[in-house]
Amino acid sequence: MKEIKEENNSNNISSSNNEMKKRSMKWTAVLFYIYLHVFGVVGLYFLFIKVKWMTVFYFIFLVTSSSIGLTAGAHRLYAHQTFVATSQLRLFIMLAHTIAGVGSIYNWVFWHRMHHKYYGTEKDPYNHKRGFFYSHVVSNLLSAPSDLKKYARDIDMRDVDMDGYIWTQQKFYWILFIVLGFLLPIHVAVVYLDESYTNSFLIIGAARLLLTTNISWLVNSALLVWGLKEGDKFPVDDNSVFFLSKSYWLNYHYMLPWDWKNDEFGAYETGFITFTIKIWRELGLINQLRTATCNDVREALYKVASSEMTMDEALAEVKRNAEETAYKEKLIYRH
Incomplete structure (x- = not known):
């Protein structure tokens, strides 16, 4: 997505509604994702009827x-800075995100931060007010607004700019993805798992990328699936309770996005990714995990209710307290 670095269009526009109208459909991307979903669905079918068990385990791995690279990595570590990671873990996250095939971490973080910055407005690239199909699918097939830089100035990317792994991935993304994210995984299945090229292409290639692409998209549209609307009863009164575990935690995420405990879905x-982060903490791979305590939230609500702030x-005060607590925990000597 080179639109981030493109020259600003000389035609200025006056309203945010018009800014969004400047986005046009990227028909090459539409065609690519149509083929990806067609071949991916066939690959998922083959996964259950035609392949060896080791190929299934390799696919799951x-x-x-990739999911860890997308959620714990691009989302919680880079987009929201919920914790600090060692260089070894950041290298793993960069590689895991690369094989997911959803673009560079830099671009992913940029658009997700814009989503939070302009949430609920026409400047929001994944505008939830337009419905799930727009947020999950259409928004990912549109070009960047012609005057993107006009309101992208408020998106602070300095922390990401200073990360050498992110710079390397951004600079050589397509080479890294084609070799590490596409050709090598398919080749491994053929050579070491004795899988056919057809099965390997459809399953390890298309079906895998189909899932990772939709996982990436779901991070930005999950509120419309697992979230509750304002005033909704918990648990809900409809049959979705048998299929989805809906809650207000995603609404909480849009208020305190820096809380590492908040799951994407x-x-x-709880959840696998949160469990993974806990393991990283025990292994000493991450520190300064930021989260809100009940006392801090209670105190903040009291001050709002008493009109002190x-x-x-x-919320800014809750964040400062979380940062101080996280830094103090880092200084604790462990033996």
């Missing part, structure tokens, strides 16, 4: 690794 302090000021 690749999808799981509606849970809090606005909600934004209260």
